[in-house]
Every structure is written in C-alpha cells, then in structure tokens.
Amino acid sequence: MRIIAIANQKGGVGKTTTAVNLAASLAAEEQRTLLLDIDPQGNATSALGVAREATPAAYDLLMGGAKVAEVVRPTPAPGLDLVPAGDRLIGAEVELALSPHREARLKDALSIGVEEYAYVLIDCPPSLGLLTVNALAAAHSVLIPLQCEYYALEGLARIMEAITLCRMSLNPGLQVEGIVLTMYDMRLNICEQVEQEVRRHFPHAVLRTVIPRNVRLSEAPSFGKPVLLYDSRSSGAESYLRLAKEIIDGATQSPR
Numbered sequence: 001m002r003i004i005a006i007a008n009q010k011g012g013v014g015k016t017t018t019a020v021n022l023a024a025s026l027a028a029e030e031q032r033t034l035l036l037d038i039d040p041q042g043n044a045t046s047a048l049g050v051a052r053e054a055t056p057a058a059y060d061l062l063m064g065g066a067k068v069a070e071v072v073r074p075t076p077a078p079g080l081d082l083v084p085a086g087d088r089l090i091g092a093e094v095e096l097a098l099s100p101h102r103e104a105r106l107k108d109a110l111s112i113g114v115e116e117y118a119y120v121l122i123d124c125p126p127s128l129g130l131l132t133v134n135a136l137a138a139a140h141s142v143l144i145p146l147q148c149e150y151y152a153l154e155g156l157a158r159i160m161e162a163i164t165l166c167r168m169s170l171n172p173g174l175q176v177e178g179i180v181l182t183m184y185d186m187r188l189n190i191c192e193q194v195e196q197e198v199r200r201h202f203p204h205a206v207l208r209t210v211i212p213r214n215v216r217l218s219e220a221p222s223f224g225k226p227v228l229l230y231d232s233r234s235s236g237a238e239s240y241l242r243l244a245k246e247i248i249d250g251a252t253q254s255p256r
Contacts, residue, residue, distance in 0.1 A: 001118060001120065003120040003122065003139045003141075004120070004121050004140065004141050004142070004143050004177050005124055005136055005138070005143070006019045006124060006142075006143045006144075006145065007135060007142055007159060008124075008126065008144055008145055008146070008155060008159055009127050009132070010147075010151070010152060011126035012126075012147065013146060013155075013183075014147060015123065015124070015126065015145045016039065016044045017182070017221075018143070018145045018240075018243075019037075019122075019123035020035065020048060020221075021217070021220075021226050021236070021237075021240040022143075022240055022247070023035040023121045024075075024080055024227075024228045024240070025228060025237075025241045025244035026118070026119050026121075026247070027077050027078060028077070028078075028228055028241065028244070030079065031119055032079050032081075032116060032117050033117060033120070034072065034080075034119070034120045035048070035075075035081070035082050035121050035123065036058060036061075036122045036123065037058060037082065037084055038062070038106070038122060038123065038125065038131050039089075039123050039125045039131075040085060040089045040125060041085070042084070042086070042087075042089070043123075044085070044123040045082065046221065047220070047225075047226070048077070048082050048224060048225075048226070049224025050073055050075070050224075052086070054073065054084040054086055055086055055088075056070055056071045057071055057083065057086025057088070058071065058084065058086055058089050059085075059088040059089045059092055061106075062089075062092055062096070062105050062109065062134070063092070063095065063105070064109075067113055068083070068109065068110065068113030068114055069113050076226075076229055077226055077228065077229060089131075093130050093131060096131070097130060103137050103170055104137050104138075106122075106135060106137065106138040122138070128159075132162075133162075136162065136166040136170070136174060137166065137170040139171070140173065140174070141175040141176065141177035143247075144176070144178070146180065146181055146182065146198065147181075147183045148181055148182070148183055148188075149183075149194065150190065150194065153194065176205050177247065178206065179202055179207065180207045180209065180211060181194075181198070181206070181210045184210045184212050186212075195210070208246060209246050211240070211243070212236065212239060214234055214235050214236035216234035216237065217234070217236035220236075228240065
C-alpha cells in the first residue's frame with residue numbers, strides 16, 4: 001500500500017483534476033484505490049458525484065471521531081473509493097492548531113483500515129497549512145502537479161522547501177513521487193519553455209507523461225464522473241491512464 005499526497009500550494013494547477021483522474025486510472029489498472037479529499041473546497045468529492053455536505057467525512061477522520069471504514073464511500077469508478085471532504089472540514093485548520101499532536105492526526109488515522117488498498121491518494125488544499133502538513137506527514141511520497149506557466153515555477157520552489165522541512169521534522173522517508181506537467185498546450189511557446197526549464201532543474205523528478213489541455217477534463221466533473229468514464233477516448237483520459245502506468249512502474253527519469 002502506497003500513500004501519495006497530491007500537493008501544490010498554488011491554486012489552479014490541475015491538482016484536483018489530477019487526484020480524481022489518476023485515482024480512477026489506477027483503479028482501472030486493477031489497483032484498488034482510495035481517494036481522500038482534505039481540501040475544504042470539496043471539489044474532488046463533487047467531481048465523483050458525492051454531495052459536499054456528506055457525513056461522516058474527512059473531518060471526522062482527522063479529529064478522531066471516525067475510522068476509515070466509517071467514512072469511505074463508493075464512487076462511479078469500479079475499484080475506487082472516496083473519503084469525502086464534508087462541510088465541517090472548513091474549520092479543521094483552526095481546530096488542528098489547538099490540538100495536541102496536530103501534525104500527525106492524519107498519519108494516525110491512516111495507520112489502520114487502509115490495508116486493502118494498493119494506493120491511497122490525498123487531495124490537499126492549495127496551501128501549506130496544517131491540512132497539507134498532515135498529508136505530507138502521512139504520505140510515502142508527494143506528486144506535484146505543475147501548470148505550464150511562468151508563475152508555477154516560483155510555486156515549485158516553495159513546495160520543494162516544504163517537503164524538505166517535513167523530512168527534517170516529521171517524515172524522514174518522504175519522497176518526491178514526481179512532478180507532472182499539466183494544462184500543456186503545444187501551441188504556446190511558454191509551455192515548451194516551462195517544460196525545458198523544469199526538466200533541466202529536476203531531470204530525475206519530472207514524469208514522462210504530460211497532461212494536455214482538454215475540454216473533456218473540464219466537462220467531466222459536472223457529470224460527477226472521472227474523465228475515464230465520461231469520455232475514455234479523449235486525450236485527457238488517455239494521458240491519465242499513461243500517468244497511472246508510469247506511477248505503477250515507477251518510471252520517472254526518461255524524457256517525454
């Protein structure tokens with residue numbers, strides 16, 4: 001069983017899109033998967049057709065009121081289960097700040113009850129607050145979605161620094177699963193420039209698979225489905241299937 005936090009403190013980089021569609025693609029590869037939504041916005045929850053106000057939910061798991069088996073919900077994707085965000089997660093940052101052992105609440109919660117899964121993916125908030133810190137403390141590795149634009153490069157340095165700090169104080173074994181380039185548009189020079197720059201600085205961390213801009217990826221959440229169930233032949237669905245296979249194979253070094 002491998003726990004992967006999907007994190008980037010910058011919003012709008014395709015983090016939740018990656019969490020939902022990678023989870024569904026891993027499940028399609030016969031890897032039973034659990035997606036844990038700890039983003040108070042609850043976009044991963046609604047993208048899989050589960051009501052945002054669902055209870056019990058991730059809040060109950062974090063604050064010690066429920067076990068994994070009590071908060072898990074089935075999804076439209078076979079082999080993929082979900083721990084929904086829930087409305088009460090909005091106040092969790094404040095409550096965690098006042099709680100003992102606050103950085104390891106999620107790690108403790110996931111210590112039992114997830115053995116049946118091959119992968120546990122954690123969709124983090126677009127920040128480096130206590131919810132993301134909990135995910136980094138609980139995870140074996142971090143997958144970093146990176147939008148192909150200039151400002152994304154500045155945000156990458158911050159998440160890398162956060163991973164380093166987490167290794168030093170909370171989770172010495174934390175690894176970088178990889179950097180996945182998202183929203184790639186071959187018509188734009190900036191996308192190619194960002195790709196070259198990131199691959200030059202992180203030659204062994206950037207994954208081969210690149211996620212293109214794709215209308216189907218944007219449409220699928222409104223139907224409560226991952227893109228694999230919405231349009232399996234779309235470039236978005238095919239890209240996330242390739243990403244899932246790359247994650248499973250552990251291949252991170254070959255150029256695209």
